[in-house]
Amino acid sequence: MTTSPPDPMIGRLIDGRYQVRSRIARGGMATVYLATDLRLERRVAIKIMHGHLADDNTFKTRFVQEARSAARLAHPNVVNVFDQGQDADMAYLVMEYLPGITLRDLLKDYKRLTPEQTVDIMDAVVAGLAAAHQAGIVHRDLKPENVLLADDGRIKLGDFGLARAVSANTATGQALLGTIAYLSPELVTRGVADARSDIYALGIMMYEMLTGEQPYVGEAPMQIAYQHANDSVPVPSSKNPAVPHELDELVRWATARDPHDRPADARELLLRLREIEPVVRGTAAAPFASIPLSSAMTETAPLAATRVLDPAVADAPLVDEVGETGETDASKLTALTQRRRRRGYWIFAFVLVLTGLAAGTGWYFGAGPGAFETVPETASLSPDEATALLQQSGFSVVPDERNDPVIAAGLVSGTDPEAGASAQRGSQVHLFVSLGPRILDVPQVVGMSQADARAHLVEFAVADDIVQQYSGDAPVDTVIALLDGDGAPLPATYPERGAITLVVSAGAIPAVTGMPAADAEAALVDAGLTVDYGDDVFSDDVEAGIVVSQTPNADPMRPGDTVTLVVSKGPDLVEVPNVITGQTVAQARAQLEALEFAVSSNVPEFLEGAVVATVQSPAAGERVKRGSEIQVNFG
Structure with a gap:
């Protein structure tokens, strides 16, 4: 049986102060742990950057930026940041620990919320965001996963990892930062964000809370982004007729495609939200202006339970409490006293019953079957180990399977509810065993631009770095091949999130033949x-x-x-030597043929050894092509 190695961070003392206890959650940039602040003796959440990002200055800057952004905010609806630092090779961020669930967990359980629940949650979220906007911070990653619902009823906005200081147009540097389902049209089309981009994300969240679904769906992220850029978000009542008109209009205002048509910041949205809250809750004041005051008093006076009697008419017959006239004052008072005593007994009995119910309810939800427990982290454990851990926490385990691009087949990939969530003791927790990554067909992207190819390969891990290759048949920046994680040509099918490297045309090799x-x-x-x-x-x-x-x-x-x-x-030119300096024709021939010249003579061959050469052509000193014919004659 294969078991995963224990998390080396568990039990570690960070910076001589924070004792790591357990893992809460893991994200793309960091892992969050539950720790004890030994100096102040309190539980905290400590966010530690992944080791493989420690040498990446961009990620380190973003990590420190989150600490600075959140530390500037002091608001009851924003997660507090206590400390930030670096221990050895790891950067960390210390935040307040909030046991509870996220808004995403709540939506998974209830699908959609009532209008009253929606305004309750949105009031807190928008108030926290208004404080951020007032401090000059754009969140840029608003989504239900970043709204924390604490067990004690507090609602807080967290994860300022993508936050930036506000400017007229805050460039993202990447067109699609954040989660695609909540991106504003200007982020999709121009890659810029300001406070109004956060407002758009809030509008999408309100739509999802009221309807139980996101307004735009698609098989690929680019399809969803296209809808954000080109379509108008429908009103929630088109999916849920119970949504009041006032919330329809609030969502329409927050999700306007043109940023100028939205609220300028969260404070403006908060003012409007609080204006309509009484209407949504059904507590708006009735318009009494058209009802005469005397008439209203006349109609309601008989309903009063108590009267104030004028001493001048104290001897008048008592009707309200006794009910009959003509009795003496003593008998009236005796009957009234007995009735009040009986009423007191009933009230006392009622209080006892309520006290018992409260005590029973407290036991049921505090220590009994209705108590809530935190779902432990089981990812990468063996199924047997994970089952034992969940059962020790009081949960009933339901085995299940699913594909996972990261966790090896046969190991646990996670649970539903997720690790760190609160669930009722004795409730069912689905334990997912990894089937390994899905095997997907690789899209045909050869011939596409690099950007288009990446958009079609979103289900794979496409490397940022590319391989350039010269090609006379493909324009510059056109994809001409795909390589797998080992650098070999990519097959037609490939695992989900598998590593892919693009081979991109660098254009044709310059033709330099004929040039200096x-x-x-x-x-x-x-x-x-x-x-x-x-x-x-x-x-x-x-x-x-x-x-x-x-x-x-x-x-x-x-x-x-x-x-x-x-x-x-x-x-290839060679200088002709002088061969008529007392040499025989045979000697001259030998000298010239050694230089690869062809030799002809008017002297018969059998006399060449005896006759002295006296004439040569071309003359000595001329430069002629190697192999040219030289004449050596007599006379």
Whole structure:
């Protein structure tokens, strides 16, 4: 049986102060643990950046930025940040610990909320966001997962990991930061965000709370982003007729496609929300202006339970309490006293019953079957270990399976409810055993631009770094191949979230044949290639110093590869020696043929060894092509 290694952080003392107790949640940038602040003797949540991001300055800056952004806020509806620092190679952030659930957990359980529940939660969320906007901070990642509902009833806004200081147009640096379902049209189309982008996300959250679903769905994130950019969010009452008109209008205002048509910030939205809250709750004051005051008093006077008697008419018969006239004052008072005593007995008995019910309810929900427990973290454990851990916490385990791109097949990938959530003791918890990643068909992206290819490959882990390759058939920045995690060509099917590297065209290799050698080298170096030279060659057709040929030394060619150039030496000319200085024709022939000349003579071959050469053509000192014919004659 394979077991996963224990989390090395459990039990660790951070910065000599924070004792890590257990893991609460894990995200893309950091893991959150429950810890004890030994100095102040209190429980805290400590957020620790993943080790593999420690050398990434961008992530470290964003992590510190979250601490600074949240620390600037002092509001009952914003998660408090206590401390931030670095211990050895890990950056950490210390926050208040809020046992409870998230708004996402609540929506999973109840699907949709009533209008009254929605305004209760939104009042707290918008109030916290208004404080952030007033402090000059844009949250930029509003979603139900970042709204915390504490067990004690507090509602707080957290996770300022993407927060930025407000400017007229706060550029994101990446067009799709945050969660796609809550992105404003301007973030999708222009990649900029301000306070009104947060308002749009709040509007989408209100729609989801009132209807139980998000307004836009699609098979790919780009489809959802397209709808955000081009469609208007429908009113919630189109899905849930119980939604009042006032909330319809609030959602319509918050989700206007044009940012100028939305509230300027969360404070403006909060004022409007609190204006309509009495109407939503059904507690709005009735319009009494049209009813005469005397008439109203006349109609309601008989309903009064107590009268104030004028001493001047104290001897008048008592009707309200006794009910009959003509009795003496003593008998009236005796009957009244007895009736009040009986009423007191009933009230006392009623209080006892209520006290018993309260005590029983407290036991049931505090220590009995109705008590709530935190679902423990079971990811990466074996099914047997996870089952035992959940049963020890008082839960009933329901085995289940699901694909998981990270957790190895056969190990636990998670639970429903999720780890860290509160659930009733004795309730069922679905334990998911990983089937490994789904095997997906790889989309055909060869020939697409790099951006379009990434949009089609969202279910895989496409590396930010690319491999450039020269191609005369594909324009620059066009995808020409895909590589798997080992650098091999990608097959037609591939695991979900599997590593993929794009091979992108760097354009054609410059053609430098016929160029001067110096110009050819400069052109190839500018294109990212290394230049080497082969042996120069003679050429009757290409003048000296001109490139005769270029040869790629690898296939395929990528930036940094070597191109070999062959340069012309011009025609192969040889200087004709003087062979008529007392040599015989045979001696002259031997000397010239050694220089690869062809030799002809008017002296018969059998006399060449005896006859002295006296004439040569071409003359000595002339430069002629190697292999040319030289005449050596007598006379």
